Amino acid sequence: MFSKSKNAGKQRDRQPRKREKKRRESNILGGLAAGVLAGIVATWVLDKYQQGAIDATRRAEDAANAGRTLSRQQEDQLREQQRAHAQAAQRIAKSAVGRKLSSAQQRNAAAIMHYTAGALAGGAYGLAAEIMPAVRRGYGTGYANMVFLGGSQALLPWLRLSPRQNQVTPAGLPAPLVFGAALETARRFLRWLL
Secondary structure: OOOOOHHHHHHHHHHHHHHHHHHHHHHHHHHHHHHHHHHHHHHHHHHHHHHHHHHHHHHHHHHOOOOOHHHHHHHHHHHHHHHHHHHHHHHHHHHHHOOOOOHHHHHHHHHHHHHHHHHHHHHHHHHHHHHOHHHHHHHHHHHHHHHHHHHHOOHHHHOOOOOOOOOOOOOOOOHHHHHHHHHHHHHHHHHHHO
């Protein structure tokens, strides 16, 4: 009496596939957006950590009546990172606009480059975390170590944006751990919101 049309069965089969594809796309876009924002947050947290490490080292050196050797090394390393970001901004401005940046523009552009690098690293992490959940192992610290040691320690000197650093100061040792943990914490929170 009632006969099912052959097309009705095919229609039902296609709809779950379409929904699954939309859900996967929204997960990937949500992961990318959460990663970019988390990268900016993690960069800010890292900046606060590095400044706090320098201040704590300086206080410890003062309390021990020792010279400020270690805190100066930390400050030099931080200045070197800022110089690398400023040089990258200068190169981009020169190739895009055809002129050099002023000192004030260069300082502002260095901060923009710093946070852009964090946002890009975070976006790549957020995207990878959606596609390959194994990336999240170690609460983001494995990924951050790869970015720091493979990126800033090797890539920037290769691009002649920073001299090769033969030593890592104590403020630099846990920096990838701080960045990675802050990145994963912010990504999880933002992913929960999105």
